[in-house]
Amino acid sequence: MTPVRAADEALLRRALALADRAPDTGDVPIGALVVDAAGRILGEGWNRREATGDPTAHAEILALRAAATRTGRWNLAGATLAVTVEPCTMCAGAIGLARIDTVVFGCWEPKTGAAGSLWDVLRDRRLTHRVQVRGGVLEAECSARLRDFFAAHRPDRPGPGE
Numbered sequence: 437m438t439p440v441r442a443a444d445e446a447l448l449r450r451a452l453a454l455a456d457r458a459p460d461t462g463d464v465p466i467g468a469l470v471v472d473a474a475g476r477i478l479g480e481g482w483n484r485r486e487a488t489g490d491p492t493a494h495a496e497i498l499a500l501r502a503a504a505t506r507t508g509r510w511n512l513a514g515a516t517l518a519v520t521v522e523p524c525t526m527c528a529g530a531i532g533l534a535r536i537d538t539v540v541f542g543c544w545e546p547k548t549g550a551a552g553s554l555w556d557v558l559r560d561r562r563l564t565h566r567v568q569v570r571g572g573v574l575e576a577e578c579s580a581r582l583r584d585f586f587a588a589h590r591p592d593r594p595g596p597g598e
């Protein structure tokens with residue numbers, strides 16, 4: 437098991453703070469941010485599908501869009517994306533297309549995860565760009581956010597990993 441890096445924990449703490457904004461609109465508490473090689477924040481996002489009615493308004497997609505807008509480039513090579521939950525296939529595809537170097541995430545998502553649990557889109561050798569992945573950072577805290585949200589907002593539907 438790879439030791440957790442202090443920098444990864446700091447990124448996930450920021451992502452958790454972003455995730456806390458999502459339930460205000462009934463969205464699942466997932467937060468994400470993109471940082472450059474120096475650790476400067478390029479873009480942030482939290483789930484906003486319910487708020488916007490946009491099925492693509494996942495935290496990762498919104499963070500990538502914000503980073504691309506800020507830099508004026510779609511190619512975010514050298515950047516790291518941190519997210520509280522393992523990315524889904526849509527987000528993993530966008531991460532690869534944006535040429536993100538590293539993804540750091542909190543809890544695994546065995547139902548829809550595409551960074552090693554259900555699929556491994558980010559490191560698929562058939563693709564032209566592979567991403568370094570570090571999962572399980574602040575996993576208990578990230579899992580608790582989801583568990584608490586689903587218990588309070590959607591008691592009839594189990595949360596990720598349940």
